[in-house]
Amino acid sequence: VIVFEALAYISTWCLLLWARGLAWLQFMEFCYGVVTATEVAYFTYIYAQVSAEHYQEVSSYTRTAMLCGRFSAGVLGQVLYSTNLMDAHTLNYVTFGSMFIALGFAVWLPNVKYSIYFRRVTAKQTTSAVEGVTNTCVDGAPASPMVTGPSETESTVEDALHTPTTDGLSNSSPGIIRRGSRAAEELGNSDQSPSVNKRMSTEGDTAGGSPEGLSNSNLSPKGKSEDGYTLNNLQKMSALLWSDFKAAYSNKHLVRWSIWWAAATCGFFQVLNYIQPLWEEVKVEQSSVYNGAVDAASTLLGAGAALSVAYLKVENWTTTGELVLAVVSLLDGLLLLFMGLTESIVVTYVNYVAFRVSYEFIITIASYHVAKELKSDSYGLVFGINMFVSLVLQSLLTFIIVDCLQTEISLQFVIYGSYFGVLSLFFFALAFYGMGNRCCSKQDRVLLQYSTAALPPTHI
Numbered sequence: 132v133i134v135f136e137a138l139a140y141i142s143t144w145c146l147l148l149w150a151r152g153l154a155w156l157q158f159m160e161f162c163y164g165v166v167t168a169t170e171v172a173y174f175t176y177i178y179a180q181v182s183a184e185h186y187q188e189v190s191s192y193t194r195t196a197m198l199c200g201r202f203s204a205g206v207l208g209q210v211l212y213s214t215n216l217m218d219a220h221t222l223n224y225v226t227f228g229s230m231f232i233a234l235g236f237a238v239w240l241p242n243v244k245y246s247i248y249f250r251r252v253t254a255k256q257t258t259s260a261v262e263g264v265t266n267t268c269v270d271g272a273p274a275s276p277m278v279t280g281p282s283e284t285e286s287t288v289e290d291a292l293h294t295p296t297t298d299g300l301s302n303s304s305p306g307i308i309r310r311g312s313r314a315a316e317e318l319g320n321s322d323q324s325p326s327v328n329k330r331m332s333t334e335g336d337t338a339g340g341s342p343e344g345l346s347n348s349n350l351s352p353k354g355k356s357e358d359g360y361t362l363n364n365l366q367k368m369s370a371l372l373w374s375d376f377k378a379a380y381s382n383k384h385l386v387r388w389s390i391w392w393a394a395a396t397c398g399f400f401q402v403l404n405y406i407q408p409l410w411e412e413v414k415v416e417q418s419s420v421y422n423g424a425v426d427a428a429s430t431l432l433g434a435g436a437a438l439s440v441a442y443l444k445v446e447n448w449t450t451t452g453e454l455v456l457a458v459v460s461l462l463d464g465l466l467l468l469f470m471g472l473t474e475s476i477v478v479t480y481v482n483y484v485a486f487r488v489s490y491e492f493i494i495t496i497a498s499y500h501v502a503k504e505l506k507s508d509s510y511g512l513v514f515g516i517n518m519f520v521s522l523v524l525q526s527l528l529t530f531i532i533v534d535c536l537q538t539e540i541s542l543q544f545v546i547y548g549s550y551f552g553v554l555s556l557f558f559f560a561l562a563f564y565g566m567g568n569r570c571c572s573k574q575d576r577v578l579l580q581y582s583t584a585a586l587p588p589t590h591i
Contacts, residue, residue: 132172137234139165144227167522171514173197176240178502178510190499191441198434198491205427212423375509384449385504385513387561391456392497392517394554397524398547399490402467406483408540413476421480429484433491440495448500453565457558459493464551471544
């Protein structure tokens with residue numbers, strides 16, 4: 132998907148530089164839409180390669196890397212433009228060349244070996260594999276003293292973990308064994324692992340026969356792996372997608388973070404799309420334009436804010452998360468409101484930097500928090516749904532505010548500020564509701580303790 136995104140970027144800039152006509156420009160917008168839709172692949176790729184305990188760090192590092200790249204682009208563009216080495220159109224050639232560099236890095240990245248929806252391994256399959264290996268080692272021939280390296284049995288267990296299952300509908304259980312390093316981690320922590328670490332014989336298969344749990348007939352109805360996108364695989368994939376969707380969005384904490392993610396990203400994209408026209412309107416007879424420098428500064432500070440998340444220690448986000456989201460949304464709403472009302476270009480610059488830093492800080496926390504709440508490796512599904520909802524909301528805002536009402540640019544930012552204000556009210560209500568529930572529960576526990584202590588002792 133990352134390679135596909137790089138190709139979509141190259142197609143977008145090819146059309147921007149050389150295409151002529153309305154139809155080609157519309158196709159360019161389609162290609163850029165593909166780019167936007169595939170951006171979630173960065174985070175899902177990283178989460179697929181590391182264990183859950185490192186989600187906070189890799190979320191911070193990945194977003195920091197993205198923002199540092201934008202910072203470098205902003206600085207380079209400002210320098211080349213200010214020194215009259217390039218005009219605005221020629222800068223697109225620099226961007227076009229950088230896309231090929233990005234494509235090279237994307238091709239060079241190691242693949243994710245196992246597809247979660249086409250080759251998911253169940254706990255049932257893993258348990259039968261481990262039990263079969265254990266029975267072979269106990270009932271078969273004695274272990275050979277010459278075996279010093281990894282045994283064939285260990286390799287057989289690993290192969291069984293990576294063999295597609297045929298009962299995909301049962302994979303929604305909490306015992307799903309995840310692929311790659313996550314699968315090894317779960318297997319190593321299971322109750323069966325001590326028996327696997329006993330003495331194993333390379334002669335076990337011949338003496339005791341093939342373990343029942345590892346036989347090909349049990350893993351595939353035709354005695355071989357079910358590779359390829361067959362109808363059966365597509366049906367199982369659809370069932371797993373629906374199962375993961377229900378499991379993810381039945382978690383109320385994940386839903387609340389996802390709501391903020393989708394709504395705030397919608398507002399953030401609108402601000403990015405229309406900040407340049409706002410600066411052009413507010414600017415009053417100033418010969419120097421610092422739009423590129425301000426954009427570079429905002430991305431650099433945003434990268435610093437995202438990096439700080441890696442070292443942030445919060446005991447319980449479930450009790451403080453809604454309040455933090457409410458306060459940040461209120462702050463963002465006020466910043467955008469002043470940007471729409473002011474006539475000072477400096478105020479718009481400062482407010483834009485503060486708005487972007489606050490967004491990058493919280494969206495980094497939201498991404499790792501959502502990933503942490505997931506019970507299976509369905510990051511791409513959840514991240515994709517959140518991004519889809521945000522783009523739908525952005526399309527609605529653009530259609531209503533820009534196309535239908537044809538609102539002035541300054542009034543647009545007043546509306547965007549009000550939008551974040553409504554978002555903050557929603558999360559303030561959630562935060563106060565949660566605090567009220569916790570206080571009532573605490574009082575009920577105290578009253579129960581007092582009433583229990585006041586009861587007279589019973590005599591039999």
